[in-house]
Amino acid sequence: MLGSITMLEFPLTSLAFTGRPSLLAAADLAFNPVRLAALIGWVYLCVYLAQRTYFSPLVPKKYKPAANVVTLFTGPFLLLALFLIDAARKARGTEESFFAVLHRQMRQVLATLHAERPEAEEDSALRLLDTSGRSLDEICGHTDAGHEDARVLDLTETTIADALDRRASDILIDPKDASTYTIRLRVDGTLRVAREVHSDVCRSIINSLKAVAGMDISERRRPQDGGFLARKGTMTASFRVASAGALHGEKLSIRVLNKDAGAFTLAHVGLTEKQYALVQGQIARPAGMILICGPTGSGKTTTMYAMLNEIDRFTRNVITVEDPIEAVLPQASQIEINPKAEITFAAALRSVLRQDPDVICVGEIRDEETAEIALRAAQTGHLVLATLHAENSATALIRLLDLGISPLLLSAGLNLVFTQRLVRRLCEHCREPAHLSDSRIEEFQRKHIDTAHLFEAVGCKHCSQTGYAGRTAICDLMLIDDAFKARIATSDALLDQLRIEGTQSQAGLRKHGLKKAVAGITTLEEIKRVVG
16 A cells, blocks of 8 residues: 555646646545544444444344444444433333433443443552541551451451442441351342351451441440541542440441432432422422431431432531431531530530521431420421431321420421332343233232333342342322321320321332332332332
């Protein structure tokens, strides 16, 4: 080719001086380096996308050969069309809008590409830090550690890194017997055994974690609390640690705080359109209490952050009281509970009321004093968001009454009780149509329920053979309207009525769960496991 270009050089130069520019332009275009580079780039892009198409879950297996051929000629346009069609199909089967589904899928694609990119931050080692920023090596004095000490520190960091890689919400280290400890991870609400470790090695791991969490390593029987950080590149995760003496040794429970909670909105929670509109209306009100209830690990704090993200924090003074602070909220004042410094929920709330708040967020109502201050703040012109450990909406009201809150104060301050549970999402790579019995199909048909999108969990490498990946919320909302407020304030048989309301609340959770199962988001078995 170079020889041909050299041979053409003289005639083309001659043509330039003989006044025939059209032939010169044609010759230049034939060897335009920009167009040649674009052509080569397009060929390589088509070949790369054809390879990606073969492994893409968007293309059914029997159509993959044809899709590869089409992709070789059309490049990214086929994948883009399949991506949009898949988003439209998912939006039609759920309560989410097309653009919400498209946004979620784009975030998943970008996260996958980020995970596959060999960045320097991914290669950096994970480091454990205490709350003041000191590393585990500095705390333990193992900067020049021996082989055994270095092995223990590596195992400690590997245990935490493994939990983060698997998206675990809790790490449980328990003595199995006198010679063995079990390390378990709670992933998507279910416990999985990560590994079993010899007791001598695991005690060293526990001591390392207690040291970085600011706990006394010499005390193994009395319960202790602490916290630490893990940093890898620019990523930082926070952990809350609790220890207690147990048979055959010491038990350690580590909660992985949700660092992404500050980015959640109500659109991520999984509400129906009716529920979403109701919550939006209550958040827009200037005063009253919204109570978020559910058992431990049901996502109450994440939902509370999602509600706070719907509030304009530039024009409203938002103050939170939390134990601990799980995520940073811009333009919000966040106060962390510290019992050693006598900063309790009640003391912090009394201080907050003197700071001209518009919105007050209470991390958890634990006692009568906190409940009373929060309800009086809701009654006197503040919007209060609070969480409470309770089985359902009615049980939450019963618990507040049991704490000593007067029915009149409860009716005057409470606006909405938000009950939720978390159910696991089906893995989209391996889910299969559900195999239902004839009697169950007839039951669904009598209730006019479409079973075409009911799926069951299978298990594959993408979901660690569980059949599920990620979680979503099922919710039940109890609106405390004027009629209900009058019942709470004046009824003598309130407890009996609330027990009936509790049964209805459980039915509301099952109904919302069934909608998600029919939409192909989760399974009937998962709804039964979570709600009963």
